[in-house]
Amino acid sequence: MKNVWIVAKRDLGSFFNSPVFYCVTTVFLILYGFIFFNILSYFSFQSFQSHQLRGANIGLNLNEMVIEPSFQNMAVILLLIIPLITMRSFSEEKKSKTFALLLSSPIHLEEIILGKFLACMIVTGLMIFLSGYSTGYLIFAGQPETGPILTGYLGILLMTGCYVAMGLFASSLTDNQIIAAVTSFGLALFMWVIGWGAQSAGPVLGQVFEYLSLITHLEHFLKGLIDSSDLVYYFSFILFGLFLTQRVLESSRWR
Amino acid sequence: MIEVEQLSKSYGPREAIRNLSFQIEKGEVVGFLGPNGAGKSTTMNILSCIMPASSGSVKICGFDIFEQTLEIRKLIGYLPETPPLYSDMVVSDYLTFAARLRNVPSGKARSAVEQAVEKCSLQDVSNRIIGRLSKGYQQRVGIAQALVHDPDILILDEPTIGLDPIQIIEIRKLIQDLASSHTIILSSHILPEITQICKRVIIISDGEIAAVDSLESLTTRLHKGERLILKVRQNDSDIIEKLRALNQVNTVVEQETGQFTIDCEPGSNIQETVAKLALDNNWGIVELKQASMTLEDIFLKLTLEENEVTQ
Numbered sequence: 282m283k284n285v286w287i288v289a290k291r292d293l294g295s296f297f298n299s300p301v302f303y304c305v306t307t308v309f310l311i312l313y314g315f316i317f318f319n320i321l322s323y324f325s326f327q328s329f330q331s332h333q334l335r336g337a338n339i340g341l342n343l344n345e346m347v348i349e350p351s352f353q354n355m356a357v358i359l360l361l362i363i364p365l366i367t368m369r370s371f372s373e374e375k376k377s378k379t380f381a382l383l384l385s386s387p388i389h390l391e392e393i394i395l396g397k398f399l400a401c402m403i404v405t406g407l408m409i410f411l412s413g414y415s416t417g418y419l420i421f422a423g424q425p426e427t428g429p430i431l432t433g434y435l436g437i438l439l440m441t442g443c444y445v446a447m448g449l450f451a452s453s454l455t456d457n458q459i460i461a462a463v464t465s466f467g468l469a470l471f472m473w474v475i476g477w478g479a480q481s482a483g484p485v486l487g488q489v490f491e492y493l494s495l496i497t498h499l500e501h502f503l504k505g506l507i508d509s510s511d512l513v514y515y516f517s518f519i520l521f522g523l524f525l526t527q528r529v530l531e532s533s534r535w536r
Numbered sequence: 537m538i539e540v541e542q543l544s545k546s547y548g549p550r551e552a553i554r555n556l557s558f559q560i561e562k563g564e565v566v567g568f569l570g571p572n573g574a575g576k577s578t579t580m581n582i583l584s585c586i587m588p589a590s591s592g593s594v595k596i597c598g599f600d601i602f603e604q605t606l607e608i609r610k611l612i613g614y615l616p617e618t619p620p621l622y623s624d625m626v627v628s629d630y631l632t633f634a635a636r637l638r639n640v641p642s643g644k645a646r647s648a649v650e651q652a653v654e655k656c657s658l659q660d661v662s663n664r665i666i667g668r669l670s671k672g673y674q675q676r677v678g679i680a681q682a683l684v685h686d687p688d689i690l691i692l693d694e695p696t697i698g699l700d701p702i703q704i705i706e707i708r709k710l711i712q713d714l715a716s717s718h719t720i721i722l723s724s725h726i727l728p729e730i731t732q733i734c735k736r737v738i739i740i741s742d743g744e745i746a747a748v749d750s751l752e753s754l755t756t757r758l759h760k761g762e763r764l765i766l767k768v769r770q771n772d773s774d775i776i777e778k779l780r781a782l783n784q785v786n787t788v789v790e791q792e793t794g795q796f797t798i799d800c801e802p803g804s805n806i807q808e809t810v811a812k813l814a815l816d817n818n819w820g821i822v823e824l825k826q827a828s829m830t831l832e833d834i835f836l837k838l839t840l841e842e843n844e845v846t847q
Binding site for chain 1: 547548581584585586587588606607609610612614616618619620621622623624625629633634636637638639681
């Protein structure tokens with residue numbers, strides 16, 4: 282565990298020293314802020330209208346109309362942005378030959394991978410935390426239910442974990458950061474839309490596709506529901522991604 | 537301390553090294569010598585546990601390289617051909633990271649880093665960013681990284697490559713200083729370097745060991761005869777014949793006009809006879825000297841013999 286933190290700490294240092302992190306965070310916050318502002322102003326316009334037509338303000342729910350779509354949009358932006366965070370993890374080490382330092386040190390390969398995973402999670406977690414002003418403002422100005430907000434953040438974090446695991450896997454495949462980013466973006470998008478193939482895939486395979494899709498599981502969290510099957514899905518997804526990464530790195534040592 | 541037996545490694549169908557066997561004792565400074573692509577780096581990568589061998593066994597301090605890699609990695613400090621430097625890190629942070637990775641407890645990391653900085657004379661640059669340092673300093677940071685946890689064994693892959701002559705001398709001196717307290721394995725394709733630093737050499741050619749021996753015995757072993765070089769001003773055609781007619785002379789070859797290489801029996805000391813012959817015949821002697829076999833000749837001879845066998 283100590284070794285995991287040593288690896289993670291170095292990676293964090295290099296994140297905060299590089300302009301990539303600040304650039305990515307800025308883009309994320311601007312995009313998310315713009316979308317949040319638009320959702321919120323649409324909501325206030327609607328509630329203003331329904332206020333004028335008395336009695337028609339049933340069904341105007343802050344959670345459903347603002348928070349849920351904000352989270353959904355955040356998940357999409359993260360899909361675009363996390364590959365840029367994870368792309369360097371192994372590719373850069375391979376390219377600059379620094380991986381030899383880690384490999385020749387008395388430390389397990391799994392500890393290296395977990396360290397990198399932890400670093401990416403902390404960085405993305407920080408980005409999500411910075412975007413938390415939006416829900417903070419809603420809690421300050423309105424009366425949303427806090428339960429679905431908390432489970433929403435949990436769902437977003439778990440989904441981030443899946444993105445990061447895929448990103449690390451893509452990064453372990455190549456020493457080119459751009460290829461790593463494109464691959465992990467493609468993987469993530471594919472796992473996002475795989476549910477769309479459900480209708481045409483027949484009853485059994487359709488259910489499998491539906492279950493594999495990253496969004497289906499997020500929906501429950503956004504509604505305030507913590508379902509053990511969703512937790513199992515996310516955790517096994519992350520573990521599988523890290524396992525593949527470990528396999529790739531281990532096998533590349535033998536070649 | 538290091539026992540290597542029948543070590544082989546292939547990259548796909550290509551065999552990088554074949555059946556290497558050698559032993560290295562504690563405190564030795566051993567040079568790995570070989571042309572580019574001979575398998576030096578592959579061997580070093582295997583010894584430092586970066587890649588596993590295809591077959592064969594390696595035991596370091598009694599630990600098996602397959603079963604107890606973590607134990608072995610604690611004992612080894614490794615400088616790969618390209619120093620593994622994070623160019624965005626400050627030298628002292630980088631060394632602290634390397635020390636912590638190698639199980640130096642956090643309380644002792646600082647003093648370990650200070651010692652490494654001192655050994656490699658990095659005091660002036662310890663607060664600078666690695667990427668902005670000169671190549672010579674970067675190489676030193678690479679060496680500092682390898683010895684920050686005070687390992688028993690140092691494996692240095694071409695430590696002086698790409699440096700200017702002054703830096704090369706400095707790095708060599710550093711390695712010589714380290715030799716007193718560490719077992720060092722050093723690879724190079726630069727021969728004088730090995731002659732200066734190492735007491736024993738392992739010559740690798742085409743993935744196989746061409747020779748393992750101390751420098752002195754290698755020189756004597758291959759020094760089968762004596763060789764004289766004679767330079768004269770005259771260019772008579774009978775010079776060769778007259779030289780050949782001398783006792784104890786085996787072969788005479790005219791290298792270029794007026795320059796002859798005379799190979800003769802060992803211990804024959806025929807310089808005087810040759811000189812007298814040259815004077816008597818008025819060849820106009822310019823130079824007469826004994827050619828000693830350098831490591832370079834040995835190296836060439838060994839690797840060429842190797843090739844002849846395989847062909």
